[in-house]
Amino acid sequence: MDSTWITYGPDENCTLALCPASISLYEYRPSLAANTIFIVLFGVALCLHLFQGIKWRSWAFLFAMFWGCVAEMIGYGGRILMWQNPFSFPGFLTQIICITIGPAFFSAAIYLTLSRVVIYLGVEHSRFSPKLYYWLFIPCDVVSLTLQAAGGASSSTSSGNSKAGVDIAIAGLSFQVFTLTVFIGLAVDYAICYARGQHTRPSVAKLPTSFKVFTGFLSLAIILILIRCCYRIDELSNGYSGPLIHDQGLFIGLEGVMIILAAFALNVAHPGPIFGRSRATDLEESKEGMVEIVASLRTRVPQLLRLGTPEAPRAIVIVTAHWSEGNPTISNGKKHNLLYDYYGFPPESYKLKYDAPGSPEVAEEVAQAMKDEGLQPEMDAERGWDHGVFVPMLLIHPAADIPIVQVSVLSSELPSAHFAMGRALSRLRDSNVAIVGSGFASFHNLRIMFSRVAGEPAFRKRNEEWSHAVSRAVKEKDISAREEALSKWREWPGAYEMHPRGGAEHFLPLVVCAGAGGEGQAKSYTDSFMGLDMYSYYWD
Structure with missing residues (x-):
């Protein structure tokens, strides 16, 4: 061949008419059929993801899948340019960058999904907050993507002879493998914790088959991407002169097939059918579904507390579902x-303000009453008021001029201990201190709440039966009979479906209030939420 022919680089001038494909960088002519099929298949996957993403409004998942599929289609378009001319530098550069980074977008979609799995099955089984899964792994994915793109671009300008460029690409792929491995480890750890929780739970609703199919295909997508990454690391380990990079069959099987299968697996493992619409949509629909609750907090509860009258309480003690401690813990700061x-x-939900004062004096009264009841209360002047306090109080009493004392529930979840807390707090009622329980006693199971199960007639019937059982116990006139009934609440049908194991915190404030109610029958009212009746109980 004439030495004036350049086979690689921005100045390449070889064509098939002048040079054999065997002297090109890959030493083969990319398959037109295979690359066309991949473009079509990724196009089909993209259309399906667009349909699913728009239907379920899962925008973050759709964003990741959209750009992943687009990158793959562009990349295989570059390989078709190389079929036309195996020496095409624009074709090579396009495919090496786009096909390399495409799977990183699919990994991002997977990381986003696991946080929703944790919420669905129960945060109580996780060692970490669900948001860790995307705050940690998405940035790692960005680093991996950046390294792979930079390494591919750098090494491609030197026919792979730039060791630094190849090393950067390998570093990006290796970091992706490491990130995926850590992710798999955390996912497996969560699955083990969840399985142990299920084993010790006497009664629980079975996971739907659709969820099992979802997790199976999600796991398949992870494995396929991991296999592909390991292959690409080995392929690039010897730069562009190693044997693997010249094997088109391996590339088609371990790059193209693995990733298109992962893309379709993520169609099956789309979060929408399992978890419903996006969090933003859930929030909008929750606003609509909570109209009655909001109305009651704004009108009914202020009347029950006699706010705006001479009989208004001198302080409000709020037992919150969102604070669990070993001993009853009391906020005792002045602010x-x-x-x-x-x-x-x-963003506006993180700018809310509620400037009511605290009351060290009332906190001390609460502590003393609990000590007299045989409890071991602790004080906490630092912890902020959680949303179980400030969100309802913004609606109940926006004037924020009545002192607030926040009280935790117990991590032990023992009904007897919570009822004893209530007995202690009942003494403060005699000195015009209001006792408020902040929780969702009728139903608080996020897995069901953000799935289609909550709308099924069979579930609504079970929830109604559960609420009737709660009302029978709470409305016992005799306080001893009330305590006895509530001590066995975990034995009631549906108890673990309405409040998962380790997730009783939204029921426990009601137990405290039942103890504080004293003799006499409780009254109740209901507000509709998601088509279910949410019961609130009060004692005059």
């Missing part, structure tokens, strides 16, 4: 900041 103990909400 408490707010604890925004939620995530994924609109």
